[in-house]
Amino acid sequence: MASMTLIDDIRGAAPALRGRLLANQSLADLTWFRVGGPAEVLFSPADEEDLALMLGALDPAIPVTVIGLGSNLIVRDGGIPGVTIRLGGRPFGSVEIDGDSIRAGTAVPDMRLAKSAAEASVDGLAFYRGIPGSVGGALRMNAGAHGGETTDVLVEARGIDRFGNLRTLTHAQMGFSYRHCSAPDDIIFTSALYRGRPGNREEIEAEMDRVTAAREAAQPIRERTGGSTFKNPDGAKAWQLIDAAGCRGLTYGGAQVSEMHCNFLINRGGATAADIEGLGEEVRRRVRETSGHELHWEIKRIGVTADAA
Numbered sequence: 165m166a167s168m169t170l171i172d173d174i175r176g177a178a179p180a181l182r183g184r185l186l187a188n189q190s191l192a193d194l195t196w197f198r199v200g201g202p203a204e205v206l207f208s209p210a211d212e213e214d215l216a217l218m219l220g221a222l223d224p225a226i227p228v229t230v231i232g233l234g235s236n237l238i239v240r241d242g243g244i245p246g247v248t249i250r251l252g253g254r255p256f257g258s259v260e261i262d263g264d265s266i267r268a269g270t271a272v273p274d275m276r277l278a279k280s281a282a283e284a285s286v287d288g289l290a291f292y293r294g295i296p297g298s299v300g301g302a303l304r305m306n307a308g309a310h311g312g313e314t315t316d317v318l319v320e321a322r323g324i325d326r327f328g329n330l331r332t333l334t335h336a337q338m339g340f341s342y343r344h345c346s347a348p349d350d351i352i353f354t355s356a357l358y359r360g361r362p363g364n365r366e367e368i369e370a371e372m373d374r375v376t377a378a379r380e381a382a383q384p385i386r387e388r389t390g391g392s393t394f395k396n397p398d399g400a401k402a403w404q405l406i407d408a409a410g411c412r413g414l415t416y417g418g419a420q421v422s423e424m425h426c427n428f429l430i431n432r433g434g435a436t437a438a439d440i441e442g443l444g445e446e447v448r449r450r451v452r453e454t455s456g457h458e459l460h461w462e463i464k465r466i467g468v469t470a471d472a473a
Contacts, residue, residue: 167204170226170247174205178221182210191239194231194250196296198388199437200239201467203229203248211255212324212354219352220328222247228326229466230352232298233273236305236391238465241437242473249352251300256354261286265319266358270300274307277358278372287363288317293372294379296391300353305462306340310375315340319357326350343395343462384422388431393444394459403427405457409450416443429463441465 167187175181189206192198209215222228227246231237256271259280266286268277277299278292291312295302303321306314315335322332331351339346347353379385394402403426406412412426418435421443422428429440448459 170205174207174218174222174247177223178217181214181218181221183214183218184208189248191231191234191244191248195234195237195239195390196388197234197238197390197431197435197437197440199241199431199435199440201241201243201437201470201473203244205247207247207249208252209249209255210253212330215249215251215352215354216324216328216330218247218328219324219326224326228350228352230300231466232271232301233296235296235298236301236463238390238437238440238463240441240465240467241470242468244467251352251354264360264362266360267355268299268358269355270298270303270323270353272299274298274302281358281360282365282368282372285363285365285368286360287368288312288360289358290368290371290375294375296385299356303338303347303353303356304345305343306345307343310378313340317358317360319359321347321353321357322355323351323353325352382425384424384428384430387422387428388433388435389422389428390440390463391428392462393427393429394448395462397457397459400455400457402459405451405455405459406447409447409454411447411450414443414447416440416446419443421447436470437467438469 171185186206189203192200229244229248231250251271256269258269260267261284264286274292274295278289281289291310294309295307302314320334396402406426411421413423414421417439418432419439420430420432422430451459
């Protein structure tokens with residue numbers, strides 16, 4: 165198999181590699197939609213140094229893809245060619261707090277980051293309680309909710325580039341805008357430094373409770389979903405445009421526009437990645453025709469279609 169050949173090539177180029185390499189590994193169970201094809205090779209580095217070693221040794225022609233918790237992600241049915249990297253474990257999953265400064269690994273779930281900050285009476289990060297992703301994804305997307313965004317609290321981000329070099333980017337170098345950052349695409353973030361402000365633990369936890377209640381009341385969080393599907397266009401709300409286009413409850417194969425919140429797509433059971441992406445494209449078409457607005461995907465779509473594979 166080509167995937168085993170690739171693993172042999174990687175281990176030959178980096179014999180000191182300590183992380184786990186898996187061939188033809190299914191990714192469906194690693195995404196919240198529970199759909200998608202396999203990774204040609206899935207790599208779980210032992211730590212930051214191991215990640216740098218692998219990237220530095222890898223043939224530059226081999227594509228590299230990074231996935232996190234899979235909450236805001238569609239992996240297409242044909243899978244992902246090349247090397248897919250997923251960070252985890254203590255080296256990428258720790259949270260360290262010093263005063264009002266917090267350093268978190270990029271595998272840390274956003275909700276855990278919010279909880280850790282609250283327990284240390286650090287205010288300003290409670291909005292992360294409403295984001296079902298990880299720190300790494302939050303950096304890439306300038307994730308935000310309930311009046312707060314990553315750009316409001318980030319000091320710097322640390323990562324490894326495609327050639328195995330350690331990089332540290334300041335807040336200014338991240339180039340944040342709405343649901344976007346301008347950091348080089350080849351950097352795999354490994355940790356982030358945040359600065360909050362002194363606060364009252366009980367008040368912060370009360371705010372987090374309000375965020376949780378609002379999310380549970382308005383979003384289909386118990387479904388197989390990928391979170392907010394489309395970015396809000398300037399001066400408009402994506403869900404309102406989708407509703408006005410008559411898409412609430414719309415189905416496409418095994419996928420459906422949520423009845424509860426129509427900027428969420430759900431896997432009703434048995435959906436393929438093509439069903440979900442096709443439904444999203446149909447929603448975009450109907451919104452364009454009825455309102456003139458062009459919806460842009462907030463959910464990341466990666467990999468190749470089944471036909472391409």
